[in-house]
Amino acid sequence: MITRRQTMIATAGLAAAAALPPGSTAEAAAPKRGERLPAVYRFALGELEVTLVHDGHARRPLDANYVRNAPLEEVRAALVEAFQPADAVLSPFTTVVVNTGAELVAIDAGNGDLGAPGTGLWRANLAAAGYRPDEIDVVIVSHFHGDHINGIRLKDGTPGFPNARLLVPEAEWAFWMDDGQMSRAPEAMQGAFRNVRRVFGPEAQKVERFSGERELVSGVTAVPAFGHTPGHHAFRLASGGQSLLVLSDAATKPELFVRRPDWQVMFDMDGPRAAETRKRLLDMLATERTMVAGYHFPFPAVGYIAREGSGYRFVPAFWT
Numbered sequence: 001m002i003t004r005r006q007t008m009i010a011t012a013g014l015a016a017a018a019a020l021p022p023g024s025t026a027e028a029a030a031p032k033r034g035e036r037l038p039a040v041y042r043f044a045l046g047e048l049e050v051t052l053v054h055d056g057h058a059r060r061p062l063d064a065n066y067v068r069n070a071p072l073e074e075v076r077a078a079l080v081e082a083f084q085p086a087d088a089v090l091s092p093f094t095t096v097v098v099n100t101g102a103e104l105v106a107i108d109a110g111n112g113d114l115g116a117p118g119t120g121l122w123r124a125n126l127a128a129a130g131y132r133p134d135e136i137d138v139v140i141v142s143h144f145h146g147d148h149i150n151g152i153r154l155k156d157g158t159p160g161f162p163n164a165r166l167l168v169p170e171a172e173w174a175f176w177m178d179d180g181q182m183s184r185a186p187e188a189m190q191g192a193f194r195n196v197r198r199v200f201g202p203e204a205q206k207v208e209r210f211s212g213e214r215e216l217v218s219g220v221t222a223v224p225a226f227g228h229t230p231g232h233h234a235f236r237l238a239s240g241g242q243s244l245l246v247l248s249d250a251a252t253k254p255e256l257f258v259r260r261p262d263w264q265v266m267f268d269m270d271g272p273r274a275a276e277t278r279k280r281l282l283d284m285l286a287t288e289r290t291m292v293a294g295y296h297f298p299f300p301a302v303g304y305i306a307r308e309g310s311g312y313r314f315v316p317a318f319w320t
């Protein structure tokens with residue numbers, strides 16, 4: 001039913017449109033600005049200041065290998081359900097930068113200048129957040145896949161964070177720096193082993209290794225989350241009664257691996273163990289209603305995990 005008030009509003013709109021001179025539409029006079037806008041998002045978590053810094057996204061063709069243990073048609077259907085292309089995987093990258101009050105801490109380092117087309121925006125976005133790479137005091141690494149560590153050393157060998165301490169998981173270091181593991185690994189993994197040596201080799205003596213569940217810097221605690229890689233970690237940020245779990249790659253693309261946590265992405269090095277870790281953390285997040293950040297979640301990559309059917313659903317945080 002249309003009320004008298006609605007009729008009046010509609011009529012007023014028509015009158016305004018009729019008053020515009022012909023050919024003087026606003027669009028004709030305003031040039032389009034194609035450049036990207038900064039992609040950073042900041043909020044307070046107790047005494048911590050958290051900034052999400054985006055590094056762009058990569059696009060890869062979807063093939064039957066991408067999800068190791070699901071039929072391609074089901075994967076396509078899940079992507080379509082999420083309003084994404086049925087024939088491609090869009091993979092965003094967003095890191096967490098934490099100002100503890102005493103130190104500026106980057107959790108993972110982005111693709112640097114070695115990522116796929118569409119990536120490499122991290123340093124420009126860090127600048128938009130008001131920080132310079134030489135102001136980062138600590139870089140904490142979740143695992144040694146290139147998209148998480150390449151920002152530590154640029155293509156020309158320059159350190160990405162000249163003044164930072166590098167904190168890495170002991171189990172990750174033990175696996176990737178082991179020459180025996182490298183020699184036994186399939187050809188397809190050789191590049192990843194070489195890349196770890198490229199990134200850390202020149203400063204191996206400066207790298208500090210951590211293991212177990214322990215506080216690395218004020219308010220940031222390492223949480224072992226093995227499976228995606230042998231030493232993969234999540235991180236719990238906690239301050240003033242608030243908390244946020246940085247999931248890293250315990251769940252990568254949420255439209256697939258939060259919805260269907262049993263599904264194993266091709267990059268899960270130990271698939272069953274990765275799925276077990278994923279389900280344990282998602283269950284905890286849904287029960288505790290704790291905030292979560294995911295490295296491959298859609299920007300700004302923070303929100304919550306709700307139960308849905310036999311899986312879960314990512315609910316983006318309310319943007320403030």
Ligand SMILES: [Zn+2]
Nearest residue numbers: 145147249295
């Ligand atoms: Zn990743």
